[in-house]
Amino acid sequence: MRYPFALAFGMAAFCCAPPPPALAGPESPAVRELAERRTMNSRTLLLADGANRVEVHGAPIHFKATDGSWQPIDTALSSTTKAGFTRANEHNTLRSYLPSDTDGWVRAETDKGAVLFRPLGTSTVLTSATTSDAKWTGLWRNANLNLAPTPGGLKETITLEAISKTLP
Numbered sequence: 001m002r003y004p005f006a007l008a009f010g011m012a013a014f015c016c017a018p019p020p021p022a023l024a025g026p027e028s029p030a031v032r033e034l035a036e037r038r039t040m041n042s043r044t045l046l047l048a049d050g051a052n053r054v055e056v057h058g059a060p061i062h063f064k065a066t067d068g069s070w071q072p073i074d075t076a077l078s079s080t081t082k083a084g085f086t087r088a089n090e091h092n093t094l095r096s097y098l099p100s101d102t103d104g105w106v107r108a109e110t111d112k113g114a115v116l117f118r119p120l121g122t123s124t125v126l127t128s129a130t131t132s133d134a135k136w137t138g139l140w141r142n143a144n145l146n147l148a149p150t151p152g153g154l155k156e157t158i159t160l161e162a163i164s165k166t167l168p
Contacts, residue, residue: 038070
């Protein structure tokens with residue numbers, strides 16, 4: 001007989017025996033994470049009853065630090081002292097820097113290199129910068145730009161406020 005069970009990222013698997021009686025009841029609360037068992041996409045928690053729970057994610061939740069350990073990905077933006085930039089995420093393998101004005105460049109870098117880009121034909125400065133994203137409003141006619149660090153990159157969202165009937 002096969003018994004289905006669901007994994008965190010929505011796939012199904014089957015085993016050949018029912019779960020042990022100890023696992024049939026409510027789950028014990030987590031005591032702490034077992035950091036030495038981290039992988040790029042998973043973390044292992046020690047439960048109060050001595051069992052382990054492995055959480056598997058479809059996207060990376062850890063990055064490999066220079067000492068070889070897996071560290072949690074932190075997508076928060078903070079102030080930076082790097083010239084020409086107002087906000088940065090310098091905590092992960094991929095570091096991102098947001099410019100202090102529209103003449104500046106957005107920079108995404110790793111230890112192997114960097115990519116720089118900037119919107120052309122813009123007409124305003126940075127509107128707001130928080131710990132999660134940076135926004136420029138009125139960057140182009142009827143368009144706004146939002147940049148936010150993600151676990152694997154830098155997400156750019158362009159929002160159209162209105163559609164022009166004629167091209168500039």
